[in-house]
Amino acid sequence: MRYFCRKGRHFSANRKSNGIATLWRTRSIILGISYRYFRQDKRDYPYMLQNQFQIVYFEATRRCNLRCPSCMTGSNEPRKVRRRVRSELTLEEIRDRILLPARRLGVHTVGWSGGEFLLRKDALDLLRLTVELELECSVLSNCKALTRKRLEKIQDVTRGRAKIIVGMNALDEGNRWSRDNDSDRSIQVLEDCAELGLGRHVVITIGKYNTESFEKTVDYIVKNSISYNRSPLVARGSGSQCFEQMGFDRNDLEKYFHPALRRNPHGYVSYTPFFLSPELHEQASGGIRNNTIPENPAIGCWAGSWLAINAEGDVSVCPVLLDVLNAGNVREQPLDELVESSSLFADITDRSRLKGRCGRCRYQYTCGGCRAMAYFHTGDYMGDDPTCFFDPVDRSTVSEHEEETNRNFKKYLLVARAAGVYKPPGDRPSGRSPLPTEKGKC
Ligand code: SF4
Ligand code: SF4
Numbered sequence: 001m002r003y004f005c006r007k008g009r010h011f012s013a014n015r016k017s018n019g020i021a022t023l024w025r026t027r028s029i030i031l032g033i034s035y036r037y038f039r040q041d042k043r044d045y046p047y048m049l050q051n052q053f054q055i056v057y058f059e060a061t062r063r064c065n066l067r068c069p070s071c072m073t074g075s076n077e078p079r080k081v082r083r084r085v086r087s088e089l090t091l092e093e094i095r096d097r098i099l100l101p102a103r104r105l106g107v108h109t110v111g112w113s114g115g116e117f118l119l120r121k122d123a124l125d126l127l128r129l130t131v132e133l134e135l136e137c138s139v140l141s142n143c144k145a146l147t148r149k150r151l152e153k154i155q156d157v158t159r160g161r162a163k164i165i166v167g168m169n170a171l172d173e174g175n176r177w178s179r180d181n182d183s184d185r186s187i188q189v190l191e192d193c194a195e196l197g198l199g200r201h202v203v204i205t206i207g208k209y210n211t212e213s214f215e216k217t218v219d220y221i222v223k224n225s226i227s228y229n230r231s232p233l234v235a236r237g238s239g240s241q242c243f244e245q246m247g248f249d250r251n252d253l254e255k256y257f258h259p260a261l262r263r264n265p266h267g268y269v270s271y272t273p274f275f276l277s278p279e280l281h282e283q284a285s286g287g288i289r290n291n292t293i294p295e296n297p298a299i300g301c302w303a304g305s306w307l308a309i310n311a312e313g314d315v316s317v318c319p320v321l322l323d324v325l326n327a328g329n330v331r332e333q334p335l336d337e338l339v340e341s342s343s344l345f346a347d348i349t350d351r352s353r354l355k356g357r358c359g360r361c362r363y364q365y366t367c368g369g370c371r372a373m374a375y376f377h378t379g380d381y382m383g384d385d386p387t388c389f390f391d392p393v394d395r396s397t398v399s400e401h402e403e404e405t406n407r408n409f410k411k412y413l414l415v416a417r418a419a420g421v422y423k424p425p426g427d428r429p430s431g432r433s434p435l436p437t438e439k440g441k442c
Helices: 008-015 018-041 047-052 078-085 091-104 123-132 148-157 174-179 183-196 214-223 237-241 250-263 278-285 335-340 343-348 371-378 402-418
Strands: 055-059 109-113 136-141 162-167 199-206 227-232 306-309 314-316
Touching: 055 091, 091 123, 091 335, 109 123, 123 136, 123 148, 136 199, 148 162, 148 183, 162 183, 174 183, 183 199, 199 214, 214 250, 250 402, 278 402, 306 335, 314 335
Parallel strands: 055 109, 055 306, 109 136, 136 162, 162 199, 199 227
Antiparallel strands: 306 314
């Protein structure tokens, strides 16, 4: 099996000394077979757990070539980064402790992020490995290192299956303030991707700096048929220095961000408040686990629907909660075992335990409130989302935006189906296909 062998640089070096190489290869094959037998084939997760986690978001390095002032991984502080780089997971650890366990959990896509992921020397090897494991891959980049030549290389090693995710907060100078880069560079990369036939997605980090420009940014993205999601500015890493001043509040959300978000189904990814009728979601999904967190497709707050991992191997329920709210480390337990035994994942996926307005709301399950906003504003990740502008008396209070959300959700189902994250009832996933066999590999 290709991924149990020492391919590439390390293996080539070993191969030069024949005896050691043969021994190493034999050991790899034996370990590979026993690993597969005991850990792969024998672990058979129930359908529910296997289909809960579709995406791994992995910040594989903290190194970066930009200095964004609110960087949540703290990559704008070179001294701290240098100290932590020594603890970054290696390719072998990533393969054995994250990718193979993720596959057993039914994960569909790995999103490679940073820092700037492309600064890892083994970035292309990791992308190649992802595709060999039959996982889809996305590359989140600040675009500085993403030349046309680099894009072609990524296209080549992923057999054209990579999606490029670009961080772009505004089309105007707001982008340079928050991203340390001009939006022209991001736009150029998006255009190059279109020409090369690579998938495209944009992440817009929202805060007070882009209230006015948000609608225009979304309009540009939608006009160019690109999917997107909003990510909140949070008090993680260097964000903690400007969160109070620059974090958005409920008025900003109601007046500036929410109207554009709810109008465009291409961005129905991880945002709150999400006023989807629970009955409609149950009907569309086939009722899978809708009394805990909504799946097939995931909607509202995605915490607990995806797996977020930092460069040192800590795991959390959402990327913006990494470093501050961790379920454990993959060096101690492989990802699947860690998630299965985590009390954080157990809590966050049980929305019947939400408190305050979120706990008495009709959208308790289909929205759930941004758990990160609850945590960063109140310290309680199961608390009320203070940025929500909806004030339900009880479960009978219906939002004036429900009808519009329901209408656009039906369109979103088509997008989600095409992206492989939604299957209509009667056409449910039956779990992962077996891993590629040794035949024809290595
Ligand atoms: S906590 Fe939920 S809504 Fe907030 S950013 Fe994370 S997944 Fe999105
Ligand atoms: S009160 Fe909570 S669950 Fe209800 S809409 Fe607002 S954020 Fe969502």
